[in-house]
Amino acid sequence: MKTKKVTVGSVIKWILVVLLLVIQVYPFVYVMISSFKSLDDFRKLPAYALPSSFYIGNYVTVFTKSHMLTYFKNSVIVLIGVLIPLLLIALMAGFALSKIKFRGKKFLLNYFLLGLMLPMQVALIPLFTIFNKLGLINTYAAIILPQIAFSLSYSIQLFYSFSKFFPEEILEAAIIDGCSPMGCFFRMVVPLSLNSVITVATMQAVFCWNEYINAYTFTRSTDMKTVTLGLNDYVGSMGLTDWGATFAAITVTVIPVFIFYFFSSKRMLAGMASGAVKG
Amino acid sequence: MQKAFGKKSIILLFIFPAFLIYTLFVIVSIVWAGYYSFFDWSGVGEKIFIGLQNYIELLSRDDVFRSTIWHTVIYTIINVLIQVFGGLLFAILLSRVKKGRVALQTLYYVPVVISSVAICQIFSKLLSVTPTGVVNQLLSVFNPALKVMEWTSNPNISLYVTAFVEGYKYLGLYMVIFYAALIGVPDELGEAARIDGASLFQEYWHVRIPYIKPVIVANCLLVLNGSLRSFEFSYLLTHGGPGNASELMTTYMYKQAFTSMKYGYGSAVAIMIVIICLIVGVLFKKITGEEAEK
DSSP states (O other), rough: HHHHHHHHHHHHHHHEEEEEEHHHHHHHHHHHHHHOOOHHHHSSTTSSSOOOOOOOHHHHHHHSSSOHHHHHHHHHHHHHHHHHHHHHHHHHHHHHHHOOOOOOHHEEEEEEEEGGGOOOOHHHHHHOOOOHHHHHHHHHHHHHHHHHHHHHHHHHHHHHHTTTOHHHHHHHHHHHOOOOHHHHHIIIIHHHHHHHHHHHHHHHHHHHOOOOOOHHOOSSSGGGGGGHHHHHHHHHHHHTTTTTHHHHHHHHHHHHHHHHHHHHHHHHHHHHHHHOOOO | OHHOOOOOOHHHHHHHHHHHHIIIIIIIHHHHHHHHEEEEEOSSSOOEETHHHHHHHIIIHHHHHHHHHHHHHHHHHHHHHIIIIIIHHHHHHHHOOOOTTHEEEEEEHHHHHHHHHHHHHHHHHHTTTTTOOOHHHHHHHHHGGGGGGTTTTTTTHHHHHHHHHHHHHHHHHHHHHHHHHTHHHHHHHHHHHHHHTTTTTHHIIIIIHHHHHHHHHHHHHHHHHHHHHHHHHIIIIITTTTTTTTTHHHHHHHHHIIOOOOOOHHHHHHHHHEEEEEEEHHHHHHHHHHHHOO
């Protein structure tokens, strides 16, 4: 009796596992499959059907009729422009806040963490007027700087909690050998924190790549748009008429994220869990 | 080490860059928005000081704003339900699976790394009516009338659809967090309950879930905070519509400022959002702080 109960339970369990898997993954599989459908397939076949042949015309359309490559170039520039300064200054601040004792340290930490509760949208009006005055609208600086600022709180929080485990003895030894604090930081702290730097980098990279509202508000022309904006524009103009090209465009923008994610998922998931469980 | 690093100049060197960028772009902007909120201003031309008029208008006469508060509350409740309870369900299931756990976790998390723009596009195609999308095609098997069911352009449900899509995207995030917390529960506790004759359901309901209650409470507030600032799904999937049916506080603010060119009024909405977020944030601090003290 008991063994039978267990098998019924495990059957239900696996049905659930598969069902949830379908829910979580099917929409993306559907998009990729549909990107190979020709116009005829969309007209004649039901939406869930497989394409009748392996048609790559949609991809040709995307790469010849849209500015996909420009969008990718801009996204890469923004990504690098955000990540490198963000990681550097957030690690410096997180490390100092966690390892150096000084007055007002607790206050400063709370000051930085306040940013976790503040939504980015509320800063857009003042930033827009200032950038407008300074002539920064439609420049990389306008896309990059607010993103760094609004990602700082989370990054500092993570580096702060990771730095707690940093072995101080190594620094002591280096200081006795005559290493300056900044020298120590770049020669000891950065290499030894590489694990946490990569964890934070992978998480922030995904946030940055997917960012929408900031880039949307501060860009005007096609040649400055990032992938998310480009996708929205492209689909906005093609979406009603050319579904195949729409699906191909979505696939093209999603594939790099998938590849990146499947290589770094272990770190990203571990970082997500440690950031939120331990606080 | 304290001696070498503890000098004021060194501390300044380490913290100042982050402090400067953060203060300038985050804190100053928000204070600045507070300043704008006392003016009648279209972004160009003269700023006219009108004191608290924007706030009075907002709170007493603006029916649309009042409805956006209501929408935001509903939106938030749906998201807490989907993300916290859904995430917990996924996490429990994951903790019961032995084979292929890592692969499953990786796949379940996929929607989190996809951009909101792509997710909105995908869902607008899945929920399409002409031509019939996958969802309606599937539903028409059960009830042919559902073949022409409108989702994003139906004022009665567009808000729920939007909230569902956001919940769908972020569910995996909370799954990962709850899963990490669940596997941290000492196995002896669960085993002891089983020996005492508890069923699997009772084991979770009475032992494992209460054990991770602080994590659940903390994450409820994280979802709350995330939903209060939600923008993209409403803006991209339904454009806040039809009419104002799925308009949220953030999309309303954005449209007031950048579409209607009412910068002062938009700033007043922004400040209201900040106040609400801060209240939730303080509650969050208080609850998690109390838990930490225990």
